[in-house]
Amino acid sequence: MKEVTFTVDGKEITVPEGTLIIDACEENGIYIPRFCYHKHLFPSGNCRMCLVKIEKNPKPQPSCMTQVSDGMIVYTDTPEISEMRKAMLEFVLINHPLDCPICDKAGECMLQDQYMEFSGDKSRFNETKVAKEKLYHFSDKILYDAERCITCSRCVRFTEEVSKTNKLGILNRGDTSYVALAHGDTFDDPYSYCVTDICPVGALTSKKFRFKERVWYLHKTESICAGCSRGCNITIETKDNKIYRVRPRENEKVNQSWMCDFARDFYIDPMKNRTSGTQVDHKNVTYENVVGEVVSLLKEHGNEMTFVLSAYATNEELALAKQLIDSAEVKGIFTKPDRVWHEGSEEVKSDDILVKEDKTPNMTGIRKIFPAAKDLSEMIISDYKYAFVWGPNAAVDKLDGLQIISLSAMRDQVSDKAKWAIAGRFAAEKHGSFTNCDGIVQPFRRALKGENNYDELIFFVGILKGLGVEPVGRTVEEVRKAAE
Amino acid sequence: MSYQIPGLPDMEYMDRQKRTFLTQIYYREVARGVWITTKHFFRNMWKWMTFRKGGVVVQYPEETRPDMSPNNRGRHVLVQRSNGESRCVACQMCGTVCPAECITIEAEESKNSTIQRKPKVFDIDISRCIFCGFCVEACPVDAIRMLASTENLVGYNRFKMIYDKDTLLNWHPVVNDDVVHGYNP
């Protein structure tokens, strides 16, 4: 692609042809304020916040609508520009209710941030503000506050371009304009929560997160969504070991800036039917006891055992499991579509935006590490006496008559039936990495403290040590390094 | 060597170069110091023996100082609306600014759609509070104030020193009925 060179504030920048000024500047560390411009939406240029001075141009130009050209000289920080930003902010704030104390966006609000950074002036507006609808229920997920809205049209463009439902539009004009649905319609979009993320003010808020917690208290952890094999990059926001919300993280290759509503509910809804502790014959015993029993079982009956893998396992755990299977000479390796994580979550079929048919995060990883693994439905029971079942949702009737070792974070028929039951951890509770459907390996960090003192990795390390095999690594980092 | 501060009597400072032997062996200075403390000791003992209080301290929970300033930062209270509800909108400003992290607030939806937000839980842990008054400064709706009174701020049980919303609302304002409808800047 052809490259062009231009100058911003006396700094020479070379970018591909066709890049917008606002993007080119941001990549080079110059932040231009904006409300309506979003990287993954088509620019509309209606907020006038991103005006820049371009030499030989009589008027300031919106940087989100202007492509760079060779030899262009741009100024982003002249007195004129900063005056214009101040004026623009004052204009936006004329009818803004300034109810930050009761606004959920407060703390991450673009209007707040840009006012503090680029203006800081006192209001000169003494007249009465225009009162509008404050509680407009778009759907049972999304609430709209027309007073706070600055009609940047990001949400409208999102429904047009990304989710392609075309539900939202802007009604009226001037200071009475607001975002609205068609009469009698609801905003039932599978990606509807995304509009709360892209809304620069607190006009569109999530009902699930409404008044739950102030955003500056939330601890943000970078993670990978375990909802389907797409592997969207997400940020899990927690406080006191509780997930308050999940938001998408920008990744150009995987999910751009979006994620589906299903996955957000998937994380926020409290996990039901969790397993806890370690049991043998439904009696609580210590973790060390169970590890000892499983080790002796693997030593004596390894060749009569089948190993059913979980597609929720991380690559690092799978590497250790492979070592275990090789050293204990386990006979059969199977995998299963352990799809459902909690009851009542609605089944979403695949679509051509993000959601994939395969609802497990790491089936690609299993295929890579265990090319020989067959599906559980192909198993012949009479070949085996014992089954090591990892993860939930194995077909119980396929395991009839076997003695089961269950390692699962979720309680189901298999873990109830298991002779040896070990509680596992949910994806948000451990470190590791998933390989998504396109084969991209994405690491993630633990957001929650697990209830148990051990996770699957520690369990496998313990088993390997019991078998007298030196594990390739004892921490996620060591295993990752050994795999390289 | 003497050194005059206006309004104070002459103060003598020791010139280290001119210390006498008597000063250097300390005994005379020690005797002078002990003499002062002994005078205090016997005066207080005499007061105690004649059933008067010797010390100048205030036995706090039983006694309180009568000369407390009206600006003293004492007990926290929540300001009410005319219907008796708290004026607080649970914005967490006080909890955020609190250096002792003693304020716990949980918000909930108010039935009044103009107010929208109100506290479900509003706890102040008085045993942790350092009475700095930042919460009063931070409050955007003048919902939290501090009374001058410091009565009964102590307790034998630290859980009883956590003041909940009802306790904080339980006071009788002397100000006129300044009602706030919703949040109106």
Add this chain to the structure above:
Amino acid sequence: MDFNILMYFVFGMVAIAGGLVLLFAKHPIKGAMGLLVSMLALAGLYAILQAHSIAVFQVIIYAGAIMVLIIYFLMLLDIKSEDYLKSYAKLVWTGGPILLLLAIFFIYKLYTVFKGQPGALSDMSTVVDPMTVPESFGGIKEFSTALLTKYMFAFEFVSTLLFAAIVAVISIVQLDWRGRKND
């Protein structure tokens, strides 16, 4: 059993145990503690022999002054046990035979003493019985008189021993410094 005899054995055992700790303790401070206990037990032995002055001076001079200084310097120097042991490992080959000879000599001496007096051990009670020693025995006056007249030379000669020890220590430390310079 007589109380004095009982205490004699107790103090004797403690003294020997302290000496053994001094010899075999890996850490120099523990060795010094062994020596200290040994000193205190020796003072106890003097005390049950009614030699109160000697007992008290034993504690004042050896336990109260010299051991304090030794421990003080051991703490300041912070000798690590292994280096300390290594430098003395060679001394076993010269010190061992000498120790053995001394042990044989003392056993022989004890043997001759008890051979001549079959009831020596049981007679010890009469030796240390408070009734049989004069009232002034072990008093400061008698002790001083004896020390400053009869044992004057021995007393002064022992102080030269201490002087020799100081010279030896300085020479060892200086050797050590020279070694370190080469590092």
Add this chain to the structure above:
Amino acid sequence: MESTFLGINTVHFWTYLFLAGVIFLFMFMMGAVMSWSERKQSAQLQDRLGANRAAIPLPFGKKLAVLGFINNLADALKCLVKENFKPQTENKVIYNLAIFFAFIPAVLSVAVVPFAGVIKPAELFQAWYLKWVPWLPEYFAANLPDFSFRLQVANLNVGLLFIFAVGGINVFGAILAGWSSNNKFSMMGGMRSAAQMISYEVSMGLALLGIIFIYQNVDIWNLVQGQSELAWGWLPKWGIFLQPLAFFLFLAAAVAENKRMPFDLPEAESEIIAGYFTEYSGFKMLLFMFAEFIEIVFVAIMVTTLFFGGYSVPWLMADGFHFPWGATLALSHASVVLLQVFSFISKVFFFCWLLQQIRWSLPRFRYDQLMHLGWKILLPLAILNLVITVIIVALGGF
């Protein structure tokens, strides 16, 4: 035939065992009183009220606070039940041994101090106010008519030196605790205490040499006997009158030995936390504190015994008062003994009070000031005092 126990006369054995128990208990009680007066006396002289909160609840809403004594009980209870922290040190043995080195000498050295004169039980229990046990006077009159003993646990003829010997061992408590705690601050505290105690022991010994020369004795019993005599027929030969300079030198040196304010550098809170016992907690710390309080009492006892005539009351002889103007007042043996004990204990109480008063009045010395006072002031003065005393004694002075 007298019965014996392990070769010791049974009556002697039980008498001295009883005496040792009583005096041990006395020292403990005094330690408790000192820890109380540490709070209440300091409060009084600083216009405060002092500890008065801890109380035992009584029925009808009353409370038993006993002038803050219950605070002491609460403290002891707290120290007993609280978690016992231990430092990560490889010398657990020395760490635990150090407590004994600090505590035992404090109570051991009081063994040679006489609390009263010769006691004759056969006569003593004849007094109507001591006839608590009916058979006791009859038993002593019938079986042991001539039995008498001194109110002193150990009758050593080198008593004063014994005190020095035990005091010398006391240094180990601080120095070993400081070293074995594996803590820089503890180590500094131990070092400071060792340097300080060794320095001041010299002046203390030299100051007491004057006393030894005047009374020509190191036996504490004889020292007190010597002080009971009269000079010129009217002045008691107390050490304070014969050796006034030595008294002041000894007082300063003894406070320094005691590691109390203004010489509390080994445990200077503002600099090195708690010095050598920083790493001790719970009951072990309590023992260190208690040893310190008992040492205050012991310093008071030493001052009383060596400079204020011990148990002696001016002009009181074994059979009553003989005033210098010729009048006499006959007293029974029991009355004399009780007067002596009372005299001794009241003097001790006064000096305990004085020591506390000094401790709460003065700021801490700087380290160079401490060493300056010890080596450049006290030591030359002690030597001067000694020389003058020797000259006077050689000229046949007193």
